[in-house]
Amino acid sequence: MAKVALITGISGQDGLILAERLIRNGYVVHGTSRHCSTSLVQKVRNFLIQQHSTEEIDQQLRLIESSLLNAEAAKKLIDEVAPDEIYHLAGQSRVGRSFEIPVETFEANTQSTLNLLEAVRKSTSDHKPRFLLAGSAEIFGGSDEALLSETSRYAPRSPYAASKLSAQMLVETYRESYKLFACTAILFNHESLLRTPEFVTGKIAQGVARIALGLDQKLVLGNLNIGRDWGDASDTVEAMRLILSASHPEDFVVATGTWRSLTDFLDAAFRVVGLNWHDYVETSSEFLRPVDTPRLVGDASKLRSKLGWKPRSEFTEMVEQMVRHYLQVERGTASIE
Numbered sequence: 001m002a003k004v005a006l007i008t009g010i011s012g013q014d015g016l017i018l019a020e021r022l023i024r025n026g027y028v029v030h031g032t033s034r035h036c037s038t039s040l041v042q043k044v045r046n047f048l049i050q051q052h053s054t055e056e057i058d059q060q061l062r063l064i065e066s067s068l069l070n071a072e073a074a075k076k077l078i079d080e081v082a083p084d085e086i087y088h089l090a091g092q093s094r095v096g097r098s099f100e101i102p103v104e105t106f107e108a109n110t111q112s113t114l115n116l117l118e119a120v121r122k123s124t125s126d127h128k129p130r131f132l133l134a135g136s137a138e139i140f141g142g143s144d145e146a147l148l149s150e151t152s153r154y155a156p157r158s159p160y161a162a163s164k165l166s167a168q169m170l171v172e173t174y175r176e177s178y179k180l181f182a183c184t185a186i187l188f189n190h191e192s193l194l195r196t197p198e199f200v201t202g203k204i205a206q207g208v209a210r211i212a213l214g215l216d217q218k219l220v221l222g223n224l225n226i227g228r229d230w231g232d233a234s235d236t237v238e239a240m241r242l243i244l245s246a247s248h249p250e251d252f253v254v255a256t257g258t259w260r261s262l263t264d265f266l267d268a269a270f271r272v273v274g275l276n277w278h279d280y281v282e283t284s285s286e287f288l289r290p291v292d293t294p295r296l297v298g299d300a301s302k303l304r305s306k307l308g309w310k311p312r313s314e315f316t317e318m319v320e321q322m323v324r325h326y327l328q329v330e331r332g333t334a335s336i337e
């Protein structure tokens with residue numbers, strides 16, 4: 001019997017990459033989205049069709065419209081799909097935006113997690129599904145530790161970070177008190193060709209492409225004095241799979257361990273088209289956050305040693321692929337989906 005996975009938020013960067021990986025591994029994948037519009041269904045299928053036949057997609061993929069904010073709907077979803085594994089990726093993922101919509105952020109990230117955990121707890125199925133939450137390194141946003149691990153001090157500094165920390169605490173509670181196989185993957189920044197310009201890496205890749213093609217003269221950013229541990233989404237998704245396949249439920253930091261400044265990213269991105277970023281980048285207060293996270297670097301030793309995870313991709317190569325992809329998008333020969 002094929003394993004059944006439920007991916008909430010299947011149309012996001014991680015959801016698409018994970019769906020592709022699970023289908024490749026023989027799973028039947030049920031993916032939820034708040035609105036299953038024709039364009040969303042097309043977006044998911046268009047992505048998967050690059051790697052799979054139409055028959056495989058028809059047999060192994062089901063898309064479901066579902067609001068996880070409704071406890072009854074979440075319960076019905078779990079009962080009907082009866083998944084072996086749940087990857088809870090849906091939510092409001094923009095840190096800056098969370099300062100403007102804290103209530104919606106908390107509902108999308110925390111209430112949804114509680115509803116799903118409750119649905120799993122109440123499920124009468126013989127084998128309860130394993131549950132993974134896409135957590136966030138932002139829970140350490142205000143920390144001054146050089147390398148952040150599972151035991152680092154929590155220091156949320158945005159409504160987004162607070163919502164992710166609360167969701168993670170719910171996962172821990174259900175694991176310890178109700179003995180569910182529930183884990184949080186504490187994700188550091190991870191990028192891919194699917195990264196949209198709402199995030200700084202996608203914005204830079206798009207901006208560089210537009211400047212190189214003569215469509216824009218400059219790229220306007222916010223705070224340049226930041227650095228991140230930018231990994232590759234494909235490696236991150238592999239970590240999620242490993243965490244749910246482990247013998248015990250545990251939380252794991254997912255990070256490369258390497259720090260890059262935003263100007264390192266700019267350097268690498270502009271170099272792809274033979275330009276110097278100093279000539280094109282400007283800053284504006286429009287893109288500043290009320291409180292920013294200056295630096296986040298993770299220590300994934302636990303994931304490496306216990307589950308054998310190793311990031312495979314390399315920073316400069318990843319940046320180059322993102323810029324080349326956006327060059328195609330801006331020339332009109334590819335879509336960011």
Ligand SMILES: C[C@H]1O[C@H](OP(=O)(O)OP(=O)(O)OC[C@H]2O[C@@H](n3cnc4c(=O)[nH]c(N)nc43)[C@H](O)[C@@H]2O)[C@@H](O)[C@@H](O)C1=O
Nearest residue numbers: 093095136137138188189198199200201221222223226287
């Ligand atoms: C781990 C964490 O990772 C991601 O959150 P993020 O780190 O906030 O990602 P970002 O790409 O929006 O910002 C990175 C940094 O870049 C600075 N920055 C400068 N200028 C612009 C700018 O123009 N736009 C944006 N978006 N950021 C800018 C900005 O101020 C910030 O310091 C999400 O996946 C999130 O879901 C998650 O969990």
